[in-house]
Amino acid sequence: RKEVEQDPGPFNVPEGATVAFNCTYSNSASQSFFWYRQDCRKEPKLLMSVYSSGNEDGRFTAQLNRASQYISLLIRDSKLSDSATYLCVGYSSASKIIFGSGTRLSIRP
Amino acid sequence: EPEVTQTPSHQVTQMGQEVILRCVPISNHLYFYWYRQILGQKVEFLVSFYNNEISEKSEIFDDQFSVERPDGSNFTLKIRSTKLEDSAMYFCASSEKGLLVEKLFFGSGTQLSVL
Numbered sequence: 001r002k003e004v005e006q007d008p009g010p011f012n013v014p015e016g017a018t019v020a021f022n023c024t025y026s027n028s029a030s031q032s033f034f035w036y037r038q039d040c041r042k043e044p045k046l047l048m049s050v051y052s053s054g055n056e057d058g059r060f061t062a063q064l065n066r067a068s069q070y071i072s073l074l075i076r077d078s079k080l081s082d083s084a085t086y087l088c089v090g091y092s093s094a095s096k097i098i099f100g101s102g103t104r105l106s107i108r109p
Numbered sequence: 110e111p112e113v114t115q116t117p118s119h120q121v122t123q124m125g126q127e128v129i130l131r132c133v134p135i136s137n138h139l140y141f142y143w144y145r146q147i148l149g150q151k152v153e154f155l156v157s158f159y160n161n162e163i164s165e166k167s168e169i170f171d172d173q174f175s176v177e178r179p180d181g182s183n184f185t186l187k188i189r190s191t192k193l194e195d196s197a198m199y200f201c202a203s204s205e206k207g208l209l210v211e212k213l214f215f216g217s218g219t220q221l222s223v224l
Binding site (some may be wrong): 038041042043044045046053087092096099100101102 | 134144150151152153154165199213215216217218220
């Protein structure tokens with residue numbers, strides 16, 4: 001299993017829809033994960049952190065499921081500006097920062 | 110808001126040429142990183158640098174790559190003899206504390222095209 005693996009995407013949803021995607025991880029000892037947003041040809045930008053209690057920030061909710069070793073990102077009332085690639089980031093067993101390959105999200109009018 | 114700056118934003122070079130990618134980390138940061146992202150692929154770790162030496166490097170970071178902090182502000186990545194497969198976006202990042210993703214700030218990247 002890859003250290004951090006994401007839903008392949010792309011997700012294409014209408015504006016206003018709720019969309020969710022997952023990221024699985026192999027390092028069972030890992031305590032913290034992160035969702036980054038990356039726009040085309042731009043640098044990754046931290047969207048939110050995910051700890052054991054999950055995290056909610058406005059329309060975005062991230063949760064951690066330790067039993068099944070995955071994290072999720074839920075976007076409610078999606079906006080056109082949410083179109084981007086969402087990167088799951090965690091720590092490897094060697095404590096290196098590992099990026100997932102990203103899930104492309106496209107919001108259509 | 111402080112930011113990591115990278116120059117140039119685009120670099121085109123011929124195969125076999127040397128290139129130097131430049132980064133100015135945030136001034137009070139102590140940990141510096143280079144990542145690369147080949148078009149359509151994931152962000153990959155290249156190297157981390159702390160206290161004027163490499164603290165960790167990936168298998169991608171072979172003898173063709175080197176990093177340097179020539180003065181108190183710049184952090185450079187040199188590729189000695191570029192190959193076609195070195196074409197990628199190269200991101201510099203810095204952090205005040207190592208290995209804390211929340212404290213990791215990325216530059217806007219240098220797009221390297223090797224012809």
